[in-house]
Amino acid sequence: MSEAQALLTDAWERGAAHDGAGVCDYASAKANCRIQLEGADGAWPTDEPLITCDRELAADGEYSGGYxxxxxxxxxxxxAYASDxxxxxxEDGPRLMNPVFWNSTGIANGNDTSATFDVCA
Incomplete structure (x- = not known):
């Protein structure tokens, strides 16, 4: 968890400084990150996010595994937000899916983005 937590902390620090480009430096897909920033309606994180649960997700076919x-x-x-x-x-090193965590996002379970993994299961 420490690497995932360190990436999250770095993204939070950039977000708290209103540095959208800096947040997206930690994104696995920069274009998706920019879309998430637009969807945040000008909001930014304030306090460091509370990690309520965590787990390893195994790779599944064409989808990446990770933490x-x-x-x-x-x-x-x-x-209030709750995000996964x-x-x-x-290939650029460890990155985050959903680095704009204050925009209440989930981790898609396949091609249907309305179906998400339950991180706390």
Whole structure:
């Protein structure tokens, strides 16, 4: 968990500084990160997110395995969030799926993005 937690902390520090480009430096897919930032409606993280559970997710066919974290907190607009973040290995080193964690995201379970893994199961 320590590597995933370190990546999350780095992304949080960038987000708390309102550095969207810096947050996306930790993303496994920068274009998706930019879309997530747009969806955050100008909100940013304030306090460091609370990790409520974590587990390893095995690779499944064409999908990457990694280490998943469920995080919770309140964003700068006062909205509570609960998100799942997945740390995966990439050719550029370890990166996060869903680094914009304050935008209440999940980890898709296949091509249907409405079906998500339950990190706390």
């Amino acid at each position: 998943a974290l469920r995080v919770e907190g309140v964003d700068s607009n006062g909205q 973040v997945l740390a995966i290995g990439t």
